[in-house]
Amino acid sequence: MYLYLKGGWIRDAQKLFDGIETMSLVTWNSMIAGHAQVMDLAGNDLSAYRSGYEALNIYLKLNRSGMKPDLFTFSSVLTVCSRLVALEQGEQIHAQTIKTGFLSDVVVGTALVNMYNKCGSIENASKAFVEMDTRTMISWTSMITGFSQQGWSQQALQLFEDMRLAGVRPNQITFVGVLSACSQAGMVNEALSYFKMMQKEYKIKPVMDHFACLIDMFVRLGQLNEAFDFIKKMDFEPSEFIWSLLIAGCRSHGNLELGFYAAEQLLELKPKDTETYVLLLNMYLSAGKWKDVSRVRKMMREEKLGKLQDWSWISIKDKVYSFKPNDKSHFHSGHIYKSLENLLHQAKSLGYVSLETLEVTDEDEEKTSSSTAYHSEKLAITFGLLSTPNTAPIRVTKSVFMCRDCHNFSKFISLLTAREIIIRDSKRLHKFVNGRCSCGDFGALL
Ligand SMILES: [Zn+2]
Ligand SMILES: [Zn+2]
Known part of the structure; x- marks a missing residue:
């Protein structure tokens, strides 16, 4: 079994595992860790989600067998919960760490802080952090990053x-956490001085993520030339994400000239990410540049890139529900669509205007623009609202980044229903409360 796990043959390992009659804790732990590893390697898609739930299932079985989990078990399952944004399961595991006396362990404590942060439950994270006897660099960092992702910049910097x-x-x-806190709050001077501190005082060489924070900050503030200057200053090739930030900024601040220039630079890199092309297509399309639209499409075919794999997941009790755009395969589809229509209608009366985005198809179809009304996260949110108690937050994971329309819609829904809506997309965590998002509205690139 260990051999299979090492080689990544999880199914074969699972078969052997199922046949073992008396198991040691080490065996249980390695099976859980095996599924967790498959989840990590699978990236951000549906199979990752399934492996994660498989790991949690084995954990439940372990508990039923009467054996006591140890710190390895706890830290692996908590990591799984963070990836799945499975707060309910995470809370149950928290309770168990208290019962078994593992809460005071620094590894378990850190995993808890991390889990709460990743699930967007900042209050619980900070409580768990305060309760830790000893804090490591990792737990400090996790808490700083948590505050900063939720838009609590002051708290992040204080910490x-x-x-x-x-x-x-x-x-x-x-420092990524610190710089992103400054970026979210538009604190240019602070950001630059921390950037300097990092290099001078701590001898840390800046990497792509640090530049991304700074460029993100300038772009948010509409200081596009400053952003561009920073890109030129980097002593390595800017990533697809960095160019995407600048392009999205140019679009929202109406500087198309720089946007087109950045797009050319980006295209020279021959991007590998479908999301990047969708961003470009959207820009060219809204500017009516049809020649460029077909040029980008041609490149996508050459790079053999398909459609965006847009999926959203929501876990309710112990089950995962996944949605594709325009998905009608659910048992309750009729009900979901009816209440989504209703929500769209109510949101419109509050001033919500729906935006069209581009759907990328493999073929040379003429159809370039499609309705965003039934994007996967809209369906998942609606299902969440229908299936959870009135005050419960809604937590959704999404495989690609949110489009502007869904982002805007989620803001209205958080206002309409007085619910917290937390969406983790491929690039950011969005926490919608009372009509506002923690990303400061700059998280929706499409
Ligand atoms: Zn959308
Ligand atoms: Zn957002």
């Missing part, structure tokens, strides 16, 4: 100063 006072040395990832 960073506390961390320095406590004599803990920050690393590369800590």
Whole structure:
């Protein structure tokens, strides 16, 4: 079984595992870790989700067998919960760590803080963080990143100063959290001084993520030339994501000239990501540049890139429900569509205007624009609203980044229903509360 797990043959390993009569904790743990690893390798798609739930299932079986989990079990299942945005399961595991006395373990404590942060439950994360006896650099970093992702910039920066006072040395990832906190709050001077501190005081060389934070900040503030200057200053090739940020910024601030220039630079890299092409297609399409639209489409065919694999998942109790755009395959589809129509209608009366986005098809079809009304996250949110108690937050995971329309719609829905809506897409965490999103509205690139 270990051999199969090592080689990544999870099914064969599972078969042997199912046949073993008396199992040691090590065997249980390696099977859980095996599924968790498959989930990591699968990236952000449906199979990742399934492997994650398989890991949680084995954990449930372990509990039923009467055996006591240890710190390896806890840290693996908590990591799985963070990836799945499975807060309910995470809370149950939290309760168990208290019962079994593992809560005081630093590895388990850190995994808990991380899980709550990734699930968008900042209050619980910060409570778990405060309760830790000893804090490592990783737990500090996780909490700083958590605050910053939720748009709590002041708290993130305060915690960073506390961390320095406590004599803990920050690393590369800590600074990503710090810079992104400054970026979200538009604190240019602070961002630049932390950027300097990182290099001078801590001798940390800036990587792509640090530049992305700074460029994101300038773009949010509409300082596109400053953003572009920073890109030119980087001593390595800017990534697809960096160009995408600049292009999205040019689009929303109406500087198309720079946008087109950035697009040319980006196309020279021969991007590998379908999302990048969709962004470009949207830009050319809204500017009416048909020649460029067909040029980009041709490149996509040459790079053999298909449609966007748009999926959204929501877990309710112990089950996962997945949605594709325009999905009608659910048992309750009729009901879901009816209430979605209703929500769209109510949102419109509050001022919501739906936006069209582009759907990329493999063929040379003329149809370039399609309705965004039934995008996967809209269906998942609606299903979540129907299937959970009135005050429960809605947590959705999405395989690609959100489009502007769904982003806008989610803001209205959080206002209409007075529910928290948390969506983790392929690039960011969005937490919608009372009509506002934690990403400061700059997370929806399409
Ligand atoms: Zn959408
Ligand atoms: Zn957002």
